[in-house]
Amino acid sequence: MKRLLAAAGWIGLAALAGCKEGVLDPKGPIAFAELQILYDSLGIMLAIVVPTIVATLGVAFWFRASNRRARYLPDFEHSGRLELLVWAIPIMTVLLVGGVAWVGSHDLDPKRPIEATAKPVRVQVVSLDWKWLFIYPDEGVATVNQLTIPVGRPVNFELTGSGVMNSFFVPQLGSQMYTMAGMVTNLNLQADHEGTYRGLSAEFSGDGFSDMRFAVHAVSERDYAKWLAGARSASRSLDADAYTELAKPSVAVVPTTYGTVASNFFDIVVRTTAAECRGQTQ
Numbered sequence: 580m581k582r583l584l585a586a587a588g589w590i591g592l593a594a595l596a597g598c599k600e601g602v603l604d605p606k607g608p609i610a611f612a613e614l615q616i617l618y619d620s621l622g623i624m625l626a627i628v629v630p631t632i633v634a635t636l637g638v639a640f641w642f643r644a645s646n647r648r649a650r651y652l653p654d655f656e657h658s659g660r661l662e663l664l665v666w667a668i669p670i671m672t673v674l675l676v677g678g679v680a681w682v683g684s685h686d687l688d689p690k691r692p693i694e695a696t697a698k699p700v701r702v703q704v705v706s707l708d709w710k711w712l713f714i715y716p717d718e719g720v721a722t723v724n725q726l727t728i729p730v731g732r733p734v735n736f737e738l739t740g741s742g743v744m745n746s747f748f749v750p751q752l753g754s755q756m757y758t759m760a761g762m763v764t765n766l767n768l769q770a771d772h773e774g775t776y777r778g779l780s781a782e783f784s785g786d787g788f789s790d791m792r793f794a795v796h797a798v799s800e801r802d803y804a805k806w807l808a809g810a811r812s813a814s815r816s817l818d819a820d821a822y823t824e825l826a827k828p829s830v831a832v833v834p835t836t837y838g839t840v841a842s843n844f845f846d847i848v849v850r851t852t853a854a855e856c857r858g859q860t861q
């Protein structure tokens with residue numbers, strides 16, 4: 580028995596080791612709050628699951644054929660106390676879990692700005708086949724498949740898509756958000772610790788979906804300034820011709836930096852894809 584328990588413990592530790600770089604390893608306030616909701620919901624559900632399992636085993640043990648003390652009641656039909664117990668506990672569980680989810684969904688509204696003294700960083704995101712384009716409108720630079728943000732500053736994302744729907748997701752920073760052609764969605768995230776975090780598309784979008792990933796580099800303000808200086812010195816320019824070439828389907832695209840970006844480029848992409856969508860539906 581001891582060996583069995585030890586083996587179960589080691590298996591549990593091995594399983595938890597796989598949670599690194601995922602939703603159970605938060606690195607920002609949004610991800611941490613979502614993890615707290617997950618733990619609260621788990622605790623509430625365990626409050627009914629564990630007693631139910633114990634009661635099932637207890638009933639099976641007590642009413643075994645060899646137990647002569649167990650009462651045999653073939654004519655049993657109804658018990659008000661049992662009905663109250665059977666319905667009250669699930670109802671309370673649903674109310675508690677629903678309350679946690681309701682409060683959390685309002686507190687963690689993706690559009691709600693994160694309270695901070697530092698000025699938020701604006702990043703405009705375009706999902707392409709099969710790559711991610713990040714535009715920094717205030718800094719005048721853009722990148723492909725790599726996102727650099729300063730630690731401790733909120734990041735305000737505006738997201739859209741060039742074709743099929745995708746889902747922008749950085750598990751260690753928080754909420755995922757869909758990107759749709761001709762539409763703009765908003766998301767606010769923040770990194771509290773320096774590091775490189777995995778970003779991905781959480782919505783199947785075709786042949787190159789498995790390679791539609793990007794790296795999020797959370798760096799200090801000093802390193803962020805250095806990165807911006809280096810990005811502005813890049814020779815590539817993001818204009819209509821560069822975007823047309825970039826929008827062509829491609830797989831496992833290497834990270835790229837554009838030193839300059841055409842004015843209001845994100846808005847132009849949104850309007851263009853919206854017009855294309857309307858033309859396809861007519």
